[in-house]
Amino acid sequence: QSVLTQPPSVSGAPGQRVTISCTGSSSNIGAGYDVHWYQQLPGTAPKLLIYFNNNRPSGVPDRFSGSKSGTSASLAITGLQAEDEADYYCQSYDSSLRGVVFGGGTKLTVL
Amino acid sequence: QIALKESGPTLVKTTETLTLTCSFSGFSLSSRGMGVGWIRQPPGKALEWLALIYWDDDKRYSPSLRSRVAVTKDTSKNQVVLTLTNMGPVDTATYYCAHRPGAGTWFDYWGQGTLVTVSS
Numbered sequence: 001q002s003v004l005t006q007p008p009s010v011s012g013a014p015g016q017r018v019t020i021s022c023t024g025s026s027s028n029i030g031a032g033y034d035v036h037w038y039q040q041l042p043g044t045a046p047k048l049l050i051y052f053n054n055n056r057p058s059g060v061p062d063r064f065s066g067s068k069s070g071t072s073a074s075l076a077i078t079g080l081q082a083e084d085e086a087d088y089y090c091q092s093y094d095s096s097l098r099g100v101v102f103g104g105g106t107k108l109t110v111l
Numbered sequence: 112q113i114a115l116k117e118s119g120p121t122l123v124k125t126t127e128t129l130t131l132t133c134s135f136s137g138f139s140l141s142s143r144g145m146g147v148g149w150i151r152q153p154p155g156k157a158l159e160w161l162a163l164i165y166w167d168d169d170k171r172y173s174p175s176l177r178s179r180v181a182v183t184k185d186t187s188k189n190q191v192v193l194t195l196t197n198m199g200p201v202d203t204a205t206y207y208c209a210h211r212p213g214a215g216t217w218f219d220y221w222g223q224g225t226l227v228t229v230s231s
Contacts, residue, residue, distance in 0.1 A: 099163075104157045105157045
């Protein structure tokens with residue numbers, strides 16, 4: 001069981017918008033700790049997609065955006081493309097565990 | 112340009128100790144705020160954070176593995192070493208090392224990962 005809860009899977013057709021939620025608690029997201037998102041294409045290492053809740057590293061398309069509110073965060077992907085099919089993970093810090101925590105991951109399928 | 116690469120055995124026996132080395136370039140682990148983390152991923156499963164070592168030799172470990180895991184750094188060689196004792200089948204995973212920037216709590220550069228299989 002991951003400390004941060006994500007839906008196991010989401011799907012959408014090309015061009016559509018999808019969102020992936022990341023639900024935490026008062027000891028992590030709710031305590032004000034930042035949320036970061038990673039994209040993991042099949043057979044590859046994770047890649048930083050969003051940092052500090054809603055910032056994109058250089059080279060990440062603006063189709064990807066992040067938000068955070070209360071004890072949850074969300075990743076939104078607009079204009080869905082076939083190449084977006086991947087696993088997505090959220091990450092934060094937990095003060096009770098005194099360490100880094102990841103979500104359980106969400107598999108995005110582009111229909 | 113930051114790059115990291117993991118190296119070590121691909122197969123270990125039950126109860127043995129795993130030692131993995133992360134060799135990196137493009138940054139110095141003596142620079143204020145910098146860190147290197149270890150994360151693993153069992154086949155078909157989620158990412159799991161293991162350990163983090165900072166520029167000032169501060170170390171943080173996953174509570175669930177604290178009794179078995181250790182991390183050290185050799186700044187002169189640009190290497191970080193992870194040891195995990197008493198390996199078991201549940202420790203079969205791809206092990207990644209990753210760079211944590213001085214200004215943030217995320218991992219911005221990752222190694223390619225190395226698959227370690229535990230067998231009796």
